Amino acid sequence: MTKTESFFLDVFEIVRLIPKGRVTSYGAIAKYLGTGKSARMVGWAMNASHGQNPKVPAHRVVNSKGLLTGKFHFSDPNQMQELLEKEGIVVKDDQIKDYKTHFWDPAIELEIE
DNA sequence: CGATTGACGTACG
């Protein structure tokens, strides 16, 4: 078990903890894990989330602006937006409406035990 | 082994 592998597992664990109808950002996860500004590593971890079990709701993870930048990495790009809308999140032009309202920060939410 | 890239983020003009 290397550091990178455990980091991936930590990312998957947090992403699975995201409540339905909520979203978070790569930076928020990175900050929570202590990787700081290396939010790119979170994105790289998500790249390895394919085929994971239990499934990793990667569609609930977007960039700091609420843009679905990673939708192109799904089996079907439209699937990401479809899943989000299915959970009650409104997506317009690859951007989440009321992103700030639906935002779920692990550093805060998980702080309440 | 050096250069490039990337599911990001912040700073600056």
Added chain:
DNA sequence: TCGTACGCCAATC
């Protein structure tokens, strides 16, 4: 408010 520049760290070429 929007577009561009740069920093981050690991993987890939």
